[in-house]
Amino acid sequence: MVGHILSRRHLLSSAALIAALYSSSASAAAISGQLPWQPDTNAMPPQVKPGTWAYFTPDEAAAVEALADRLIPADELSPGGKDVGVAAYIDAQLAGDFGKDTGLYMQPPFADGLPGQGFQSALTPAARYRKSIAALNDYCRKAYLGKVFADIPAADQDQIISKMEAGTLSLGGPNSKAFFQLVWQNTKEGFFADPIYGGNRGMAGWKMIGFPGARYDYRDWVEKHNQPYPLPPVGMADHPDWKSHV
Secondary structure (H helix, E strand, C coil): CCCHHHCHHHHHHHHCCCCCCCCCCCCCCCCCCCCCCCCCCCCCCCCCCCCCCCCCCHHHHHHHHHHHHHHCCCCCCCCCCCCCCHHHHHHHHHCCHHHHCCCCCCCCCCCCCCHHHCCCCCCCHHHHHHHHHHHHHHHHHHHCCCCCHHHCCHHHHHHHHHHHHHCCCCCCCCCHHHHHHHHHHHHHHHHHCCHHHCCCHHHHHHHHHCCCECCCCCHHHHCCCCCCCCCCCECHHHCCCCHHHC
16 A cells, blocks of 8 residues: 555545536526436446446556556455446546546636635646656656566556655656546545446445435435444446346
8 A cells, every 4th residue: 555645444435526427518408397307217328348448548547557466456345447448438438528638628828726626737638647657658668677667577567656646756747746636536436436337346345435326215214323334235237227228
């Protein structure tokens, strides 16, 4: 485990902060004399299928899998970030609206913002991943006899990640601390998001924290504090009422 920020306790506490994923913008409309929706319809997201990469090259995917596996290593509580599909989640997001910064203002001037303003750059998240992974692998080739990040020992990976977290690793252009923060945020999302988005395979993240998933109603257990939820979690793709729509 690298740094205090990567403790399992920090991971658990951050799960409460993982909100809904990205949605497309819509124009406002005045509706009169009818319901603003059609009955028996839904807007299910497409299911991310394992085995292919929508954005990453194989080398990029290997680097992100290695990063995810060190940020969330396997232990007695859950599998690691690689095995639960964190890289598949990130890959799908980078291939979609998030990766393109769809809906965000992307015109100059660009400058380093205050911590509360977020990252401000001409680079989209997809471009930041591509550029930063290339720089990370170049750094490792020079420091580890031609080996890329995914091929160096776990202890050395941890040291590099710790330097990225602290902002002391020079990648010759990309901001290593900003890249670490982006990967760490996306790794947490992929660990706890609905499995339909590619991560949280086997609902491992939900099982670890006792989250019921996409069940319609669990009011009978809401007031039962400090008691484990007795039923297994349900994902959108596995819900009996939604299977036919996936």
